[in-house]
Amino acid sequence: MSPRQEENHTDGVSTTTGNDGANSRPTYPERGGIDVLDSLLVRQPIAEGRTRTVSDLLADWAADNSDGDARTLLPVDGVTLVTLFLDDGGFGWTDDAGHASGRGDALLWYIEVVDDDAEAWTNPDTTIRTVSPLFEGELDDSLTDEATVHAAGRSSHRYVTHVTNPHRKSRYADAVGRSLVAPVAGDELPIPVAITSLAVKAGPTSTLVARAVDLVNQLKRFDRVRSWARDETETVEAEAMYTESLLLEAVGDRQVVHYYMETEDMDRLYEAFYGADDWEARLSEWVLRRVLATPETFLEPPLETDCEVLIHAVDPERP
Template identity: 35%
Template structure:
């Protein structure tokens, strides 16, 4: 077992708790989620941020959503390494992805920030979705934004939504092999070849306390090792951690133990505030974004 397995079962637990059987909750079978990376000239970060701020000031969420059918999108500045990056998260329903021969390439080409200080990321990074889950009552409006778009100032002050992107580097060896196995399981779920069956669930009270609207886990494979990238959209990130540590649930306690053993820097994600090295720059939602499989 490894951190990805814990996250996989954690989100599955949310799904089963919300409806009792999971039949009315979106998973990776119904929607895809992508994290697209672009490197930044470290001497020109401020110029890029000004460009993003201007686009946010225009108030049009379509520039960040980027592709037809996209329902949720967030842009982050990642300063966690010597090579700063922009990371764009975007969620798209499967019925839209199936219209494209190569959806990953199409989405990468629609990266929302155009600037000569922004260059393509490392092609050697292979990203694959492990888990995707949507709260069936997630909001379709942003309280502080009439047009469904928040810039970095609003994200810093608006207490109605928190977004976070966390990279968790795995230890080498067995954790990486198990991550590959989990990716195979997720592919079978996406293709409809595998039914999840009954699993241990988290309490309804904990789900309501967390108010997790959208959650994705992407496996990134590099020549230098594997990472899990977790995206979270929630009402308040502090409440997620409070609920996580207040619960007696054995899955939560096992997650704490396992993540502490398989991650290179577990304290970065096991304590709040999160030491992710990323800053949210923009967040957008479609006013008709899907909540149920029938809408995908």
């Protein structure tokens, strides 16, 4: 059993293996925090010439289900948040000159779950295509079969952290109100949601970062360390950050950080980060400026998303 499996079980979280999450939910943790929930990314390439079709299909579905939520979009037990992005091939990594990886368009799923070791996530792509009502139409015909899963424990991937604001349920309801949001082309979401890939400097720096992440994950095996880290959410609350997820992937000769963020206000986030006098924030800034190939893309506001948001849906009862 992995340390993260132990965390989920010791929190009293129970999940079922059925796919009827819209009617029955697992027992959620009492509150959010650091490393309480799990996340994964699934990239489904779009067949050549079908990008507009995919966008239209999702827009039509969202219009017909505007009163839905994450369980409507992906009715699997334990799903608390789903964001669908349109990736134009840039997600994954860029080199020091900012050149994208050059792949074709894709539908990118960011999914937050109670436990990513549940049976449904053994093959996330199959689960999504089998369960999501999006695939009741012709969406499946517009996608290829070459999906890529980015998740902890997968080949070349290292878990870094997943953070949730303990008060995000009430804050989100006050700031947004709607559980499912599908922006009209050209419009912005009522809250910033972003996903981006940040290249670490190649060579020794990438090697050092990977080893440091391994060490931190080893330390998280200890109950005292895990309990202390879980409740260190003061900065998250000050920043009005709802959800933050970091995953490290080895790509070529470097490590790449895949970063997802759901926040209440981008300006407030950066103001709180640079205004904080705690050692964690200042150490994070110092480290990022020295290890990222282009630190300004992350540390200078606003943070730009690599992919267009198509649908953003939450479970109103998420912790």
